[in-house]
Amino acid sequence: MKLLLAALLALPVPAPAATPTWAQEGYGPGHNFYNPDESVINASSVGRLRPRWAVTTPAKPGTCTFQSAPLASGGRLITTDPGGVTAFAPATGKRLWHWDFRVPHEHFGQLALDGDRAIALTNPCDPTPGRGKAAYLTALDTSTGAQRWRVTMNQFTNIMVIDRGVAVVGNWGGFGDEPDTTTGYRVSDGAQLWRVTGYRLDRGVAAGGRVLLRSSDNKTTRTVSSTTGKLVWAKAQPWASLAASPDGSRFLVSTDGDGVTSVDAATGRVRWSTRHDGALADDGRHVFLPYHETVETYDAISGRLVRVTPTAARGGQPVRAGGLLYLTLEKKPTAVLDARTGRAVATFTGIRQTPVVVGGWLYTSDGTTLRGYTVS
Template identity: 35%
Template sequence: MYLPWRFVKRSGARPRWSAAVVAVAVAALITSPPAMGAGQRPGAGHQLANATAWAQDGFNAANTSYNANESIINAATIRKVTRRWRITVPAFPSDCPTAQAPVVAGGRVFLVDDGGVAAFRVGDGRLLWRWNRPVAEPPGRVHLAVVGGALVVGVAHCGSVSDPTGSLSAFDVGTGTVRWSRSLPVGSLVTDQGLVVVSDTSASEHPEGIVRAYRVTDGVQVWSREGVANRSNVSAKGRLLLSRYAGGTVCVATSTGAVLWERAQPYEGVLAASPAGDRFFVVDFDRVLRAVNAGTGATLWSRPGVDIHFGNDTVATDGRRLFVAVGLTLTAYRADTGAVSWTRTLNGGVGQPIRAGGLVYTVVSADTGSSLAILQAASGAPAVKGTAYRGAVDHPVIVNGRLYLRQSGALSLYRP
C-alpha cells in the first residue's frame, strides 16, 4: 500500500509527536487560534445539524461553484461579517504546489498546506489531525473531495511532465485513518455516484491517456477507459465528457464508463455543468464558449472570442447565469441563451467566481496586491464598496453562514 503522507493524529488537548515526525511538523507548524469572539462557544459548529457540505473544490461534482443553500451571508449581512478565527499555514515555496481553497464537511475544514493536509474544527479552528508529507516525498498538486465519511486525496507530484508520479488515497474524515491507497498520478479528480474518477496521462505507461473509476468505500476499480483523458473535474448528473487521444469527444456514464454519445468536435476544457445536469459549459480550441446538451452533445448556444484559458477556475453557474472571469472582467451570460446579462471591469486580474446568497465573489489581483470583490449576482453592482479581505490568495468558500478565505499565509473564518 502506498501512503502519500505520514499520518499524525491529535489526541486530547495536546498532540504527542514522535522524534521522526518533529522535523516535518516544525516545517508545517499550524498555530492555535486566537481567543474566540463574543458569544462563540468552544466546539460550536463541530456537529452542524443539516449542514451543507462544500465537498469538492467547485462545491459539487458539476463544478458549479454555486451554493444554493446559503442564506445567512447575503447583501443585507455581508457588511456585518467579521473574522472569528485565524490560523497560520505554511507558505508554498514554489508554484507547485499552489495554495488552494479548503473543502468543508461534517463540521470540519480540510486544507492543503506545504507540509501535507490538515483537518480543523469549524467552530474554533482547532487542529484535529493532519498528515505530514515525508521529507523525501516530492510536493505535488493536490485534489480534495469528501464523500460520505471519506476524504479522498489525489496527488500529482511536481517534477517530470512526461512520466509523472502520484497517489490516490481515502481517509476517514473523523480520525484520519487510512482506508485505502493507490499509486498513480492524478491529473484530474471528480467524485460522483459513490465513485472517484481520475485521469492519468503517464507517457511511459499510458501515452494515449487513461481514465479510471474507483469505489470510494474500498478503492476497488470499477471501470477504466484507455485512449481518453478527463480534462475537467466535472460530472453532469452521472455523465462525464472525455477527450479522445485520436480526436473528438466522448460522453460516458460516470457509473460504468459506457459510451453515451460521441462528437467529432474537440473541446479544450469542460468548465462546469449546470446545477440541473442538463448541459455542459465548455470552451474549444478556437476560444468559443459553448453550452452543450449533456444528453445528446448538441450545441445549444455559442459565444466566440471568449478568451478563457484551459482550466476549471474561470466560471460559476447558478442555472440562470454563467459567470465567466476573463482578464480584468467578470461577465454574466444567460445560461439558456448565452446573451450577456452584465459585464463589470475590475481593477486587476479576476479570479474564480463563487456564487452564494445572492452574491458573486471573485479575487482581484492588482499591482498593489489582491482583494476580494463582492458583487450583486443579478446586476454586477458592488455589494461592498472599495476593497475587502486584502491578501486573498484563492477563492472564498461560503457555506453554512461562514466565509472561509486564504490570505497571505493564513486561513480565516468570517461570519456575521
C-alpha cells in the same frame, strides 16, 4: 390523552439540518462555484463580514505542496499542506487531525470529499527516471483522519472528480510512454470499476452522472457514465469541460480557449456559445464570465447576454453564494456584487484568493495561511 399521544407520534419527524458542505473544488462535481444553500452571508449582512481566525501552515523545505483552499463537510474543514492533509474546526480553526504523506516528496494533486471519506490524489514532486510513474489515491476518514485505503497508479495525474460514489481520475499525460487514460475507482473501497484508454479528463467536472473526455489527438469528444465508463455520446469536437449546470443537464465546454459552449449533457446537442472563455460560475439561471475589466452575465438557458458589469481590474474565478457574486480582482480589493443586478455591494482588501462560502463563513487560503471570516 392516548388519542393525543397517538396523534403526536404520527406527526412527521423533521429531518436533521443538513451539514454545510463544499465537497470539491468549485463546490461539487459540477465545478460551477455555486453554493445554493448559503443564506447567512447575503446582501444585507456581507458588509459586516469580519476575520475571526487564521492558521499558518508550518514551512517544509523541499516540498511542492502548498495549503489549498479548504473543503467543508461533516463539521470539518479539510485542506492540504506541505506535509499532508489537515482537518480544522470550522468556527475556531483548531486543528483536529493531520495525515502525513506516506512517501518522500509526495504532494497534493486534488482533494475531494464524499460522505465520511476524504479522497486525496497525490504524486511525487519530482519524477525520477527509471522508477515508474506513481500516483496515489488515498481515502481518509473525515472524522479521525485514519487511512481507509490507498491505491498506487502507474502514472502521473492531478485531475479528479467524485460523482455518484466514484472517483474519476484523469491521466496527467505528456510523458510520451503511456496512453491517455481515464479511470473510475469506487470511493468506498478503492476498487477499479472501469477505464477508458485514448481519452483524458481535462478538468474535474461531472454532469448528471456523466463525464466529458477529450481524445488524445484533440479531435473528438466522448461522454461516458461516471459509474460504468460506458459511452453516452460522442462528437467530432475537441471540447474540454469547464463546468456543469447545478442540475447536471448541461456541460459548459471550451475549444482551445475559443469561447464557452453550452452542451446538452444527455445528447451532446449545442445550445449556445460565447465569443471567449475563462473562469466562470453557473447558478442554473445565469452564467457569470469575467472578461478583461468586466463581468459578463448570460442567461444560462438561452445564452442571451443579460448585462456587462464594469470592474476595477481583471477578474479571477467568480463564486456565487447567498445572492452574491464574489470576484477577486488583479491587484485590487475583492468585489462583491448583487448577482441579480450586478450592483456593487461590498469590497474586501484582505481577501485575495478565490473564497469558499459555506455555512455562514467565508474561508480563503493564500497557500500558507487559512483564514475564516463570518458576520459580526
